[in-house]
Amino acid sequence: MKKENILTQRISQAVKGGRRALIPFVPAGFPDKDVFWDIIMELDRSGADIIEIGVPFSDPVADGPVVENASIRCLEQGIGLAWIMEGLSQVREKIEAGIVLMGYFNPFLQYGLEKLATRAEEAGVNGLIIPDLILEEAGPHLKLLETHGLSFVPLVGLNTPKRRMAEYSELGPAFVYLVSVLGITGTKVSAGQLLRTKLQEVKDVFSCPVALGFGLSSRDQLDSTADLVDAVVFGSALIQHLDSGKKAGDFMKGWN
């Protein structure tokens, strides 16, 4: 039997402990490359179960203004995959949480997918989220990722049909990420019933844990879906928090 990915383990542990797993997202090098790895370690100490590190891209088409502006600031500091791999290798041992790289396909492609898989494994990355790589285009690369212990984490939306979700489910992902809005990151989360119905569908189709993300800014938003969500992802709200000079740990307290 396939070894359970650490990402699945981290979420399952949280759920067993009677809580939702927390997945903060921070673009690499944000708000400044000198403090970034300290923030990652602080998030880890403050209860993050998985940490998503954003790989900045000049044209992030699934993101709203908060994430896009943050990415541009990171690019201006010269952040790229080389910097991420190098920095992560040095701190990975000290981090409990699972690590996911979230980035658009082109920077990965230019880095070289073989090299990416090898280096990511060496640096202790557990999975990849590539918001512009759908099932059909991901197909040829999945074997490579699997060989290096990297889970391909799919994103599905409120408009994704059940039979397509089933195709994603067959890939055996470590977890699945439901985009809570028909929109981009940072958009206000959709109201109750539609989201609930979709979450139920995702639960039925996937055997792995379900994470909810895009547009989450406080735990109150989750009340109507509490029983169906295994993990929550937050990006824009955390970025704004960090940008105003506040501590990562304080942000996490609001979610624990």
Place this chain on the structure above:
Amino acid sequence: MKKGYFGEFGGQFVPELLVPPLRELEEAMQDIMDDPVFNRDLDGVFTEFVGRPTPICRCANLSGDLGFDLWLKREDLAHTGAHKINNTVGQALLARHMGKTCLLAETGAGQHGVATATAASVLGLECVVFMGALDVKRQSHNVRRMELLGARVEPVLSGTKTLKDAINAALRYWIAHQKNTHYCLGSVVGPHPFPLLVRKLQSVIGREARSQFLDRTGRLPDLVVACVGGGSNAMGIFHPFAGDREVQLVGVEAGGEGRPGCYHSATLSRGSFGVLHGTRTYLLQTSEGQIMPSHSVAPGLDYPGVGPEHAFLKDSGRARYDVVYDAEALEAFYLLCRKEGIIPALESSHALAWVIGNRDKIRPQSAVLVNLSGRGDKDLDIVREIESQV
């Protein structure tokens, strides 16, 4: 070939949330565009509204000087002054058959935005156009035209505030408004099925030109030349000639100012393989895969990507692509004004400039067909500004 691909180029590199509307569009193309009712409607709009067929004309004065026959396909005579309208009326009609109520578009300098606003107006659809904030400032005239036609123009403040960011913004808007909105993409770029859809609609240029040329001369042209930004006017004229092996196809890219280190738009000639705006193609990018700004004196060529089918035609050798610089394009612009009584768009002037620059290599007595994709009235401010700098 894999669905949605031209060789190894093309595909659908989009957020999962765009898969349903892209599927819907693909199905609509199959169900609606082969339907006689749709085609009757489209022919009607082409004839009565766009002013098709546009003529071909032989440049009587220049041909004598050049030593070979130079012919122009006069897309500058189409309504709104460029080929862009072929695509937008076609997509607007398709959108209406699909039951959509709103047309969404991106625009760089504003030509595609104006053409979309025009199509939306005549076919009774709402219209939203995303335009980089820098372009809104530089092209206030076109913003006014769009507004007159009833469109809402949304300035885009992110990224480089130009065309590529307007496309990002339009894709984002489409994610949220896919139910009632059709994204009227302006060139043979973007995710499948857009490159096919736009080619299908723009191919009217080449179909007409081929039969007009045969009627007038009893033969086919030796060379077909067109400028390439995203590549829609070039694909429109190339495609119907693709099976005629004796006809050479030449795409002309914008080299910008041509000084070392300057930005340009010569994606096929100087770019590298990558993924942008949903498609695998040649791009202007850094070694780390970040998209670079592009530049050309011709606003319609100013794009850091190119249609995937052009990438395929280049690699397969069926078409060749070459570079023309700003200064050469301007010279060709003046030449056509003075010699033939036509003010060409700066985009189309690149194609003309290639012919003039290669006059010694073109066999005497051969026939060269240039797609005169648009008229140049829109470019007078740019030309005046350059003249004032000299």
